[in-house]
Amino acid sequence: MPAASWTALLGRVRDAETGEAVPGALIWLRAEEETQPLAVQADSSGAYLLCDEGPPATLMLQASATGALSDTAQVDLTQGAVQLAMLTLETRPVRLPALNVEIERTFRNPRLRGFYRRMERGLGRFITREDLEAVDVVGNFRRIPNVQLAQCAVGTTQRKANCWELNLQRGPISLDPRREGKCPPLIYLNGHLLANWTPVKTGVMVKQDVGVIGENAFTRIQQLPRNLIEGIKVHRNPATAPAQYRMLGDACGIVLVWTRGR
Numbered sequence: 001m002p003a004a005s006w007t008a009l010l011g012r013v014r015d016a017e018t019g020e021a022v023p024g025a026l027i028w029l030r031a032e033e034e035t036q037p038l039a040v041q042a043d044s045s046g047a048y049l050l051c052d053e054g055p056p057a058t059l060m061l062q063a064s065a066t067g068a069l070s071d072t073a074q075v076d077l078t079q080g081a082v083q084l085a086m087l088t089l090e091t092r093p094v095r096l097p098a099l100n101v102e103i104e105r106t107f108r109n110p111r112l113r114g115f116y117r118r119m120e121r122g123l124g125r126f127i128t129r130e131d132l133e134a135v136d137v138v139g140n141f142r143r144i145p146n147v148q149l150a151q152c153a154v155g156t157t158q159r160k161a162n163c164w165e166l167n168l169q170r171g172p173i174s175l176d177p178r179r180e181g182k183c184p185p186l187i188y189l190n191g192h193l194l195a196n197w198t199p200v201k202t203g204v205m206v207k208q209d210v211g212v213i214g215e216n217a218f219t220r221i222q223q224l225p226r227n228l229i230e231g232i233k234v235h236r237n238p239a240t241a242p243a244q245y246r247m248l249g250d251a252c253g254i255v256l257v258w259t260r261g262r
Contacts, residue, residue: 007077015088016090022089025065025089026065028061028062030059031059059075112231124241125235125236126231128231132226136226164222184217186245188254230258242256
């Protein structure tokens with residue numbers, strides 16, 4: 001085309017903070033007398049080129065990319081000459097649409113409504129799903145005041161791995177030296193009482209708390225997958241527990257464990 005009949009615009013888009021090229025950025029061009037802008041996309045090196053026939057014109061330029069925008073620049077195009085326009089992008093916050101969040105575990109699982117209501121009122125000591133994501137069951141119980149955890153005894157000198165006895169420091173003192181200082185709470189799983197009874201190889205039912213090897217109620221809770229447990233309530237004073245769990249023999253406290261709903 002004749003030298004006097006064309007105009008050209010050449011430039012590059014860079015990041016204002018790092019100075020690196022911004023590949024694929026959009027360059028918006030608007031002539032002063034026009035209302036609809038024209039978009040040109042930068043290549044992989046952030047460069048762009050616009051070449052057209054026509055008279056001299058003044059363009060308003062602005063570059064954009066995801067989460068970033070440039071200020072507006074003005075360029076005067078001259079016939080038969082290439083004008084340079086270097087644009088820089090600055091990261092700017094993007095306002096997202098408002099979100100409505102519903103807490104699924106509170107409203108979609110009716111049996112746990114009481115759990116969260118009592119937690120808000122501070123009735124008892126609570127171990128939440130978030131606590132269990134950070135620390136295992138044994139670690140969470142160690143954080144509770146007046147709670148004692150000890151490995152299950154095998155005879156008089158050995159301890160059984162992955163077996164724990166849970167005791168609270170309150171309650172009556174036992175006259176049995178093997179139970180001195182021990183006060184095991186009642187443990188419920190999804191509303192059902194877990195008894196400290198364990199079948200041995202002979203098929204005879206024996207009590208775990210008199211030294212027989214086996215899994216006691218707390219160990220059965222401790223061995224549940226952590227991602228299966230929704231929450232745990234520890235009531236050292238049974239009077240703070242829901243009425244349906246208070247019964248004769250709860251002087252050592254009550255532990256309520258809830259698993260996630262299906």
